[in-house]
Amino acid sequence: MFGKPSELKNFFSVKSVAVFGASRNARKVGHIILRNFVDSKFKGKIYPVNLKAKVILRQKCVKSLFEVNEEVDMAVIAIPARFVPDALEQCGKKGTRFVIIVSGGFAEIGNFELDSRIREITEKYKIQVIGPNCLGIFDAYTDFDTLFFPRYRLGRPDEGGISFISQSGAVGAAVIDLASREGYGFSKFISYGNALNVDETDLLEYLGSDKNTKVICMYIEGIKDGRRFMKVAEKVVKKKPVVVLKAGTTKASAKAVSSHTGSLAGSPEVYSAAFHQSGVIEATCLEDLFNFARTLESQPAPKGKRVQIITNGGGYGILSADACMKYGLELAQMKAETIEEIKKQVPDYAVVSNPLDLIGDADTQRYKIAIEGAMNDSNVDMIFVIILYQSPLVTPDIVDVITEAYDEMKKPIVAISTGGDFTEVHSTALQANGVTTFTYVKNAARALKMLFEHYRKR
Amino acid sequence: MKKDPVKMLSVAESQKKLEKFKVKFAKSKTAKTAAEAAKLSRQIGFPVAMKIISPDIMHKTEAGCIETNIKSETQASKVFRQIVSNALKANKSAKIHGVLIQEHVNGQEVIIGGKKDVQFGPVVLFGLGGIFVEAIKDYSIRIAPVTPAEAKEMIEEIRGRKLLEGMRGKEPANKNALKKLIVSVGKFISSEENFLELDLNPVIVNSKEAVVVDARIIYSS
Numbered sequence: 001m002f003g004k005p006s007e008l009k010n011f012f013s014v015k016s017v018a019v020f021g022a023s024r025n026a027r028k029v030g031h032i033i034l035r036n037f038v039d040s041k042f043k044g045k046i047y048p049v050n051l052k053a054k055v056i057l058r059q060k061c062v063k064s065l066f067e068v069n070e071e072v073d074m075a076v077i078a079i080p081a082r083f084v085p086d087a088l089e090q091c092g093k094k095g096t097r098f099v100i101i102v103s104g105g106f107a108e109i110g111n112f113e114l115d116s117r118i119r120e121i122t123e124k125y126k127i128q129v130i131g132p133n134c135l136g137i138f139d140a141y142t143d144f145d146t147l148f149f150p151r152y153r154l155g156r157p158d159e160g161g162i163s164f165i166s167q168s169g170a171v172g173a174a175v176i177d178l179a180s181r182e183g184y185g186f187s188k189f190i191s192y193g194n195a196l197n198v199d200e201t202d203l204l205e206y207l208g209s210d211k212n213t214k215v216i217c218m219y220i221e222g223i224k225d226g227r228r229f230m231k232v233a234e235k236v237v238k239k240k241p242v243v244v245l246k247a248g249t250t251k252a253s254a255k256a257v258s259s260h261t262g263s264l265a266g267s268p269e270v271y272s273a274a275f276h277q278s279g280v281i282e283a284t285c286l287e288d289l290f291n292f293a294r295t296l297e298s299q300p301a302p303k304g305k306r307v308q309i310i311t312n313g314g315g316y317g318i319l320s321a322d323a324c325m326k327y328g329l330e331l332a333q334m335k336a337e338t339i340e341e342i343k344k345q346v347p348d349y350a351v352v353s354n355p356l357d358l359i360g361d362a363d364t365q366r367y368k369i370a371i372e373g374a375m376n377d378s379n380v381d382m383i384f385v386i387i388l389y390q391s392p393l394v395t396p397d398i399v400d401v402i403t404e405a406y407d408e409m410k411k412p413i414v415a416i417s418t419g420g421d422f423t424e425v426h427s428t429a430l431q432a433n434g435v436t437t438f439t440y441v442k443n444a445a446r447a448l449k450m451l452f453e454h455y456r457k458r
Numbered sequence: 459m460k461k462d463p464v465k466m467l468s469v470a471e472s473q474k475k476l477e478k479f480k481v482k483f484a485k486s487k488t489a490k491t492a493a494e495a496a497k498l499s500r501q502i503g504f505p506v507a508m509k510i511i512s513p514d515i516m517h518k519t520e521a522g523c524i525e526t527n528i529k530s531e532t533q534a535s536k537v538f539r540q541i542v543s544n545a546l547k548a549n550k551s552a553k554i555h556g557v558l559i560q561e562h563v564n565g566q567e568v569i570i571g572g573k574k575d576v577q578f579g580p581v582v583l584f585g586l587g588g589i590f591v592e593a594i595k596d597y598s599i600r601i602a603p604v605t606p607a608e609a610k611e612m613i614e615e616i617r618g619r620k621l622l623e624g625m626r627g628k629e630p631a632n633k634n635a636l637k638k639l640i641v642s643v644g645k646f647i648s649s650e651e652n653f654l655e656l657d658l659n660p661v662i663v664n665s666k667e668a669v670v671v672d673a674r675i676i677y678s679s
Contacts, residue, residue, distance in 0.1 A: 226578035230601065270575045273599045277608065 001198050002126045005205035008198065011098050011130065012139050012188065014073035015044040018065055018096070020087045021078035021103075022048030024056050029102060029148040030078040034059065036151065041143040047072060049087075065090040074098040076136060076146045081105030084132070085117050092125030100146050101132035107194050108133050115196075122197055134193030135169035138176065140186040141212055147191075149173055160185010161214030161297045165203045167192060168247075171219045175290060183431050184294050187212040201229045208236035215296045217289055218244045222266060230278040237279035241296045241454060244280050245289040246271050281454055288446060295436050295447040299412040301455040304381035306332035307448070308374040309355035311386035312362040312394065317355030320384055320416070320441045327445040329382075329452070338377040345369045363393045368401045371413070375405055382412040382448055384441070389423040399426060403433040412436075412451060416444050464654060465679040468511070469558065472673035475650075479642040483670045484662070486560040495538035496531035498559045504529050505562045507671075508537050510545045514552035521548035527562065534559070563671065565664030566621055566631050570640060572602065572647040572656035580647040584612045584640055586621060587660040602644040609640035622663070635668040636661075652677045 017037065021030030030048075037046050038057050047068055050061045062068055065075070075096050077087050081103050091099050099122075107115040122129050130136060136146030140159045147154065154173055157180040166172030169191040176189055188210065190203055200220055207213045216236065223229045236242055249268035275282045281296075283289035307329050311317035321331055331354045342352050346366050351357040356374075358366045367385070374380045385402055387394060406413050415430050415437045417423045427437040438444040467475070473483045485502055488511060489495035499506045510523035518524050522544035525537045538557050545552050567587025575581050578601050585597030598612040613619065613633055624630035639661065647653050655676040662669050 223577055226575070226601075230578075266577045267575060269599045270578050270581050270601070273581065274578050274601050277601055 001128060001202045002123075003128065005202045006209060007128065008202065008206040009210070011074065011100070011128075011137055012142065012144065014098065014144075016047070016071060016073050017042075017044060018047040018049055018062075018068070018072050018075040018091075019078070020049045020075060022050050022053075022056050022059075022061065024050075024053050031056070032148045032150055033076055033078055033102070033146055036145055036147065039151065040145070044073075045070065065094040065096065068094070072096045074100070076100045076102060077132075078102040078148065081111065081114055081132075085114070085121055088118055088121040088125075088127065091127060092121060097125075097127055099127050100130045100134070100136040101193075101196070102134060102136060102146070102148060103131075104133040104193075106132050106196075115194075119196060128198055129196045130190065130198050131193045132196060133169075135166075135173060135191035137191075138186075138189040140188070145189075147173065147176075155180030157184060157186040159212075160187060161212070162186050162217060162293050163188040163190075163207050163210065163213040163215070164217045164219070164293075165190050165192065165200060165207065166219040167195070167200065167221045168219055169193065171286065175217075175286070178290070183428060185297075187214075195224065199224050201225065201232050204229070204236055204242065205232045208232070208239055214240055215293050216240060216242045217293045218242065219247065219286075219289070220244060221247050223271075226266075226270075226274055230274055233275075233278040233280050242280045243283055243289055243292045243296065244275055245283045245286060246275075279457060281450055287443065288450075291438070291443050291447045292450050295412075295414075295451055296454070298434050298436050299414070299448075299451055300409045301458070302381045302412050302448070302452050305329045305449065305452040306379065306381045307354075307384055308332045308334060308377075308380040308382075309384045309386065310358065310367065310370045310374065311355050311388075312358045312360055312367075312391055313386065313388045314351075314355075314357050314359075316386050316388060316418075316441075317357050320386060320445075321355055323441045323445040324384075327442070328449045329445055332374075332377075332380040334374065334377045335379055338373045338379075342369055342373045360388075360391050361393050362391070364395050364398045364401055367394075367398055371401065371405045375408065375410060375413070380411070381452075382414075384414060384416060384444060384448075386416045386441070387426070389417060389419055389426055396426065396429075399429045399433070402430060402435055406433070406435045412448060414438060414444050414448065416441050463679050465677045466513075467675040467677070468513070469673055470511075472656075472675045473670075475675065476642075476646060476670070476673065479646045481639060481642050481646075481658075481670055482667060483673070484560050484563050486558055488556040489538060489559055490556045492535040492538040495557060495559060496534045499528065499534040500531055502559060502561045506534070507560045507562055508534070508541060509558045509560065509672075510541050511555040511558050512545055512552050514549050515545050521545060523548070560671065563662040563664070563669050565662040565669075566628070567660040568622075568636065568663055568668075569597075570643050570656075570658040570661055572643060572653070574647075574654050575601075580644075580650075580653060582612070582640060582644045582647065584609075585616060586618045590616075590618055600644070603648045604641055604644040606637055606641055609637040609644070612640060613637060629665040631663040632665055632667060635666075636663050639668045639670075650675075650677070652679065654678050 019034045022034045023031040048056045048061045138145035154177045172191045309320045487498040505527045507526040571583035580602040585591035590596045596617045598615040622631040657674045
């Protein structure tokens with residue numbers, strides 16, 4: 001890129017935006033982008049660029065940027081590839097330095113000629129480009145986005161600490177939609193496609209200094225300059241965790257990578273080594289990426305990897321113990337005085353060990369006793385609370401008990417519940433309070449092992 | 459795709475370069491005649507290994523140009539003649555620079571490799587020798603140069619690490635020497651211009667030291 005990565009913040013603070021390809025046809029990408037601006041909290045000026053239409057969505061159209069008298073901070077280009085050079089020329093002459101090219105049809109389909117033409121124009125006018133072949137950006141704090149997905153189809157998540165850089169638009173969009181349904185907070189989302197002159201490393205560096213971003217997630221298919229990425233990542237991870245999902249790690253998928261965004265997939269082992277050496281956390285699937293990010297965002301640093309399992313179902317406790325061992329955690333051994341203290345307060349048929357089985361008739365009070373015991377025992381580094389809401393004695397105030405323990409921020413505590421709608425309601429309530437919840441214990445074990453490894457290296 | 463022309467260094471040339479980075483090689487000498495082979499073998503000390511020195515014989519084992527466990531002067535002269543004759547059988551116009559006579563070092567075979575990655579530049583590879591790297595892909599990789607801590611991780615990361623800890627009555631390998639060797643290789647490949655590939659195979663590691671037995675370095679020219 002031309003300037004400093006910190007200049008990328010300008011993409012998120014524009015006061016005026018032009019939309020090339022704004023259309024009256026509600027199914028067209030340009031129309032949806034325009035509509036999303038109009039429907040959002042965005043207070044700035046909007047200029048639809050359209051040769052024929054006079055007004056679209058109550059916004060007065062212009063035939064070209066030259067008709068606009070005031071400055072245009074940013075342009076979103078969503079027109080067929082062959083018209084993109086002309087639109088860029090307009091931006092250049094007008095002084096618009098921040099452009100998102102949504103259109104595809106460049107390097108990713110082998111059209112290198114068109115690719116170098118737009119490259120020349122951006123270099124001539126020093127235009128920072130996100131894309132082409134991308135979704136652009138989304139900011140949960142300002143409700144500003146260039147995504148060409150209608151809001152009723154793709155929910156926008158609430159404000160939070162997770163930011164997501166994605167080479168692929170679809171992967172990013174799906175995660176955003178999921179996050180919005182599950183109630184996880186987001187800061188910024190940037191889909192950068194072919195990375196004409198703003199690449200993954202520039203974006204990483206920028207988000208590293210973005211104050212709303214607490215955790216950075218990345219979905220990448222290839223890295224342009226590996227050494228530069230490592231150097232920047234080493235600096236950023238000192239400030240906030242970075243989780244990466246690298247796609248194209250098998251022979252079959254590596255081929256698909258080059259035809260997707262025109263990048264080289266490279267050797268997966270070398271990528272893993274580079275991530276490891278620069279302190280970046282590697283996720284091996286989308287599920288991990290998502291789980292790791294929300295765990296990192298909300299959980300405190302663990303002192304070790306000894307887990308205390310608290311459950312109201314014996315079988316579920318054993319499954320949890322298996323998962324802990326399988327994914328590299330250990331089972332904690334609570335102190336004798338803690339065990340004695342808990343035993344005094346729970347029925348004698350409860351198994352005060354690890355797993356700590358409170359038995360199927362456990363009520364919220366029994367959970368409270370067990371959680372407090374584990375929380376105050378220095379032999380316990382993290383707590384898995386398994387709640388099978390199917391049992392009628394578990395009352396909704398269990399949400400408060402777990403939230404209170406979590407709010408102390410003394411050690412990681414996660415809630416694991418598998419079940420149907422009734423269970424889901426409680427998990428969502430916990431999640432809304434900031435507590436990390438899991439449906440399957442495998443994911444909890446993987447996420448907490450990651451958390452342990454991450455802070456161990458600090 | 460057109461392949462770039464490459465330049466491959468001989469063992470002796472590789473040794474000269476790597477010794478500047480404190481990489482230790484097995485003691486070796488070059489014999490030009492059978493009589494010299496006998497004399498030099500005795501000087502190095504039995505048993506020794508012998509190997510053809512020729513840029514024109516690629517697969518030395520298959521061509522019968524490597525022999526190990528040579529225990530006497532008579533055997534050394536005989537093996538010398540055999541190896542040279544086998545080399546000419548494999549390639550009758552092969553240029554032969556002599557026969558390398560090398561001390562036999564006991565211990566665990568490991569491999570240390572290096573290559574230039576398209577995105578990340580020089581990377582170091584470590585694995586157990588023999589079948590382990592190729593057949594079961596048991597190796598670790600780091601971007602070069604590597605810190606001593608990273609080299610240690612590389613050793614601890616492989617699945618077959620127990621073989622270095624002295625299984626079945628074998629003495630444990632000197633992991634510290636191995637670690638230092640990995641660090642040296644990382645430094646070396648990071649500082650070489652036009653570096654493409656390096657192969658230290660095998661490296662023998664025992665309780666005392668880590669010694670390179672064979673080496674190959676490739677540069678883009």
